[in-house]
Amino acid sequence: MSTFYTATDHFSILPAIMLALFGCSILLFDAFDAFFFGGARQRRWQLLFVVMAEIGAGVGLVKQTLYLAAGGPNGLPLDGFHGTILVNHFSIFFNWIFLVAALIVAVVSYQYLETAGEHHGEYYGLILFAQCGMYFLATGTDLITLFIGLELMALSFYVMVGFLRTEQRSNEAAMKYLLLGAFSTGFLAYGFSVLYGIAGSTKLSEIAAAVAERSPWDPVVILALVTASVGLLFKISAVPFHMWAPDAYEGAPTTVTAYLSVGSTAASMAFLLRMFMGPLVSARAAWEPLLAVVAVMTLTLGNLAAINQTNIKRLLAYSSISHAGYMLLGLVAGNDTGINGILVYLLVYTFMNLGAFIVIIALRRQNIIGEDLDDFAGLMHRSPGYAVLMLVFLLSLAGIPPTAGFLGKYYIFLALVQTGHYGLAVIGVLYAAVAIYYYFKIVRSMFMRDEEQAAPLATSTGVRLAVTVAGALTLGIGIYPEPFIRFAGAALVR
Amino acid sequence: MQPVSTIHYLVLSAALLLIGTVGVLTRRNIVIILMSIELILNAVNINLIAFSHALHQVTGQVFAIFVITDAVAEAAVGLGILIALFRNRETLQADEIDLLKW
Numbered sequence: 001m002s003t004f005y006t007a008t009d010h011f012s013i014l015p016a017i018m019l020a021l022f023g024c025s026i027l028l029f030d031a032f033d034a035f036f037f038g039g040a041r042q043r044r045w046q047l048l049f050v051v052m053a054e055i056g057a058g059v060g061l062v063k064q065t066l067y068l069a070a071g072g073p074n075g076l077p078l079d080g081f082h083g084t085i086l087v088n089h090f091s092i093f094f095n096w097i098f099l100v101a102a103l104i105v106a107v108v109s110y111q112y113l114e115t116a117g118e119h120h121g122e123y124y125g126l127i128l129f130a131q132c133g134m135y136f137l138a139t140g141t142d143l144i145t146l147f148i149g150l151e152l153m154a155l156s157f158y159v160m161v162g163f164l165r166t167e168q169r170s171n172e173a174a175m176k177y178l179l180l181g182a183f184s185t186g187f188l189a190y191g192f193s194v195l196y197g198i199a200g201s202t203k204l205s206e207i208a209a210a211v212a213e214r215s216p217w218d219p220v221v222i223l224a225l226v227t228a229s230v231g232l233l234f235k236i237s238a239v240p241f242h243m244w245a246p247d248a249y250e251g252a253p254t255t256v257t258a259y260l261s262v263g264s265t266a267a268s269m270a271f272l273l274r275m276f277m278g279p280l281v282s283a284r285a286a287w288e289p290l291l292a293v294v295a296v297m298t299l300t301l302g303n304l305a306a307i308n309q310t311n312i313k314r315l316l317a318y319s320s321i322s323h324a325g326y327m328l329l330g331l332v333a334g335n336d337t338g339i340n341g342i343l344v345y346l347l348v349y350t351f352m353n354l355g356a357f358i359v360i361i362a363l364r365r366q367n368i369i370g371e372d373l374d375d376f377a378g379l380m381h382r383s384p385g386y387a388v389l390m391l392v393f394l395l396s397l398a399g400i401p402p403t404a405g406f407l408g409k410y411y412i413f414l415a416l417v418q419t420g421h422y423g424l425a426v427i428g429v430l431y432a433a434v435a436i437y438y439y440f441k442i443v444r445s446m447f448m449r450d451e452e453q454a455a456p457l458a459t460s461t462g463v464r465l466a467v468t469v470a471g472a473l474t475l476g477i478g479i480y481p482e483p484f485i486r487f488a489g490a491a492l493v494r
Numbered sequence: 495m496q497p498v499s500t501i502h503y504l505v506l507s508a509a510l511l512l513i514g515t516v517g518v519l520t521r522r523n524i525v526i527i528l529m530s531i532e533l534i535l536n537a538v539n540i541n542l543i544a545f546s547h548a549l550h551q552v553t554g555q556v557f558a559i560f561v562i563t564d565a566v567a568e569a570a571v572g573l574g575i576l577i578a579l580f581r582n583r584e585t586l587q588a589d590e591i592d593l594l595k596w
Contacts, residue, residue: 144557151564155571162575171579172591178575179527179588182568183518186534189561190511193541193554200549202557247594 011067012080012087015060015095016135022053023128030121043110046124050106053128054099061095068092083203084142093343093491094138094270097350101263102131104354104470107462109255112361116253118164127259130156134267141278143192143202146271150188150235153267154181157260161252173251180234180244188231194224195279204278212282221283229290232275235268236324239297246305249317254364254371257313258357261320262350269327269346273339276331284334292332296427298325303434310373312360315438316353319397322435323349326412329428333415336492341411343488348404348477352396355470359390362459362467376442378451386457387446389471394439396474399432404477407485503544510537522588528572535565 010017026049064087067078078087106127113119129152136149158181162174196202198220199210214221230241237245249257280287302322309315323345330342362383363370380387396405409432416425477484510533517530539558546554580586 144560147557148560148564151567155567158571158575162578165578166582168579168582169593171575171582172593174575175524175579175591176594178568178572179518179524179531182528182531182572183534185564185568186511186514186531186538189535189538190541193507193538193545193557196542196554196557197545200545200551202553250594 006080008078009080009085011064012078012085012139013135014063015057016132018056018060019053019128019132019135022049022056023125023132025049026121026125026128030125033121043114043119043121046121047106047110050124050128051103054103054106057095057099057131061092061099065089065092079141081145083205084145085136085139086141087139089491090270090273091139093488094266094346095135097266097346098131098134098138098263101259101266101350101354102127104358104466105255105259105263108258108358108361108466110462111460112253112255112364115364115366116164118166118253120163123160123163126156126160130160130259130263134263134270137267138270141204141274143196143204143207146274147189147192150268150271151185153264154185154235157256157264160256161248161260163253163256169251170253171251173248177244177248180241184231184234184241187227188234191224191226191228191231194220194227198224199279204274207279208281211279216283216286222286225280225283225287225290228275228280229287232268232272233294236265236272236327237321238294238324238328239301239321242298242301242321245321246314246317249320250311250314250371254313254357254361257316258354258361261316261353261357265320265324266346266350269342273331273342277339288332288334291328292421292424295325295328295332296424298322298328299427299431303431303438306438307434309438311371312373312376312442313357313371315373315442316356319435319438320353322431323353323397325431326409326428329421329424330412330415332424333412333419333421335415335419337411337418338415340485340489340492341408341415343491344411344485345408347484347488348396348408348474351470351473351477352393352403352405355389355393355467355474356397358463358467358470359386359393362386362457362463365458368453373441373445374452376445377449379446381451382453382455383457386467389467390446391443392471392474394443396478398436398439400436402475402478404474404481407478407481500544500548503540507537507540507544510534510540524576524586524588524591527588528569528576532565532569535561 026046064078068089079085106124113123133149133153133156136145137153140146140149158174158178161177162170164170195207199207201207211221234241252260276287299322302318302325306315306318309318327342327345330338360371363375392403396403399405399409413425413428514530514533514537517533518527521527521530538561542554542558
């Protein structure tokens with residue numbers, strides 16, 4: 001090992017190496033598979049590769065946790081590549097979220113892609129590459145690392161959203177997502193270039209020091225803040241940069257929608273926290289009112305636009321927008337409870353949102369898209385198990401105790417009250433009431449209406465397993481939150 | 495004649511950013527929108543290299559190389575999706591692609 005690549009460097013990116021290695025292997029083996037076997041293709045081993053990659057990444061994360069635990073009560077910093085990668089409890093927390101999301105999505109994809117007739121090996125490779133990008137978003141402490149991580153994730157998602165090549169809606173969703181995504185990335189990069197100009201360095205810590213020397217209302221700081229915020233807020237689909245979300249969610253294969261709504265949002269939120277609590281923290285006076293306005297607009301549009309939707313994926317897209325609004329409120333509060341609230345919110349959001357999308361995936365059959373409100377009619381009589389689990393996910397999304405969703409909202413509101421943002425707390429609670437209305441439209445359709453098809457859902461073991469895990473965790477975190485809150489609380493030590 | 499200084503480059507970069515933004519927001523042909531996005535990324539590159547030159551550092555140039563690479567990757571994926579779209583729809587006009595409501 002040379003001085004350019006030390007053992008510590010290697011250790012700090014071990015999970016990402018696993019993901020990239022297995023991702024590349026899937027592409028390579030897929031090419032040879034076609035070469036040797038011609039038409040008769042076996043896809044199971046690709047799923048196996050994903051599982052092996054996730055096990056490798058998981059072992060890497062456990063090793064990193066043990067290393068940090070041995071380093072002392074607060075954990076010695078584990079930084080690699082001359083301080084451009086920083087592994088801490090914050091990054092490990094987020095990487096567990098990405099790992100669970102990617103694994104569950106890969107498992108449920110198998111049946112979905114077979115039905116859709118677009119089962120290609122690249123898909124599993126792209127899942128791993130996107131996760132690799134997310135890894136660098138959660139660990140990067142340098143503008144270049146963060147930028148490359150963001151683009152690795154975004155480019156993988158552009159391709160995955162358009163994965164149903166022959167379907168016009170999928171093409172269209174991918175095109176819109178790419179155009180708007182690339183546009184916002186341009187602004188983000190411009191903001192980064194200005195930050196580099198201010199500090200003369202791409203390291204977040206040095207930028208933080210340089211920004212702190214200037215007034216928050218310095219025009220150059222404002223320019224960097226506004227342009228970088230465009231890119232950051234786009235990625236979490238905050239209003240007014242939300243236009244891509246409903247289209248991309250509706251047009252993409254449902255498995256990709258699930259991954260996009262959970263993985264991409266969590267990674268972008270980690271990135272957003274890194275930027276706003278890092279280099280831009282001293283410009284707080286300038287961005288706090290800005291984010292408060294954005295959060296209220298996001299809540300308003302997300303909740304009101306969801307009311308009239310009849311396509312469930314589009315409805316969940318608008319609900320995701322409103323969830324992003326709640327998370328932004330946690331950042332507006334900005335104290336430890338608020339940041340902890342965002343982490344808890346993301347953790348529970350992962351399981352409840354994944355679960356809701358898996359139920360939609362289970363409804364997909366030959367010739368039946370299964371994403372309309374009418375497709376849910378009488379689900380209780382067809383498949384009571386799925387109907388009850390969907391009820392749990394929807395209750396959790398609406399934030400009703402004893403499900404996990406209540407916990408996320410509770411911490412956000414607590415933080416808002418602690419920091420004296422009473423108005424914002426009231427707005428948040430009111431919109432939570434609006435949300436109950438549109439979530440219960442689905443519940444009414446499932447339980448009160450007569451079924452249009454009598455046959456129960458025929459789903460694979462993988463889908464049943466995934467939906468059970470998501471359901472158990474959604475209920476489990478709500479009923480016994482202690483270990484999960486401690487897990488999220490430990491991530492605060494930065 | 496006044497020598498070319500950093501501020502000149504920054505003004506050029508800001509102008510490119512503006513032109514690119516106006517292009518994305520007003521043009522309807524998807525290929526031209528992609529070209530406008532390239533303009534924005536080039537504005538970023540000029541910014542980075544101007545700062546890099548002014549600060550006597552190499553970091554900005556390295557960042558610029560990464561931005562160029564990213565722009566190429568984005569264009570490749572974008573044109574790939576565009577071809578798939580064109581095969582199904584036979585149009586390149588952004589306002590005719592309206593199966594999903596905006």
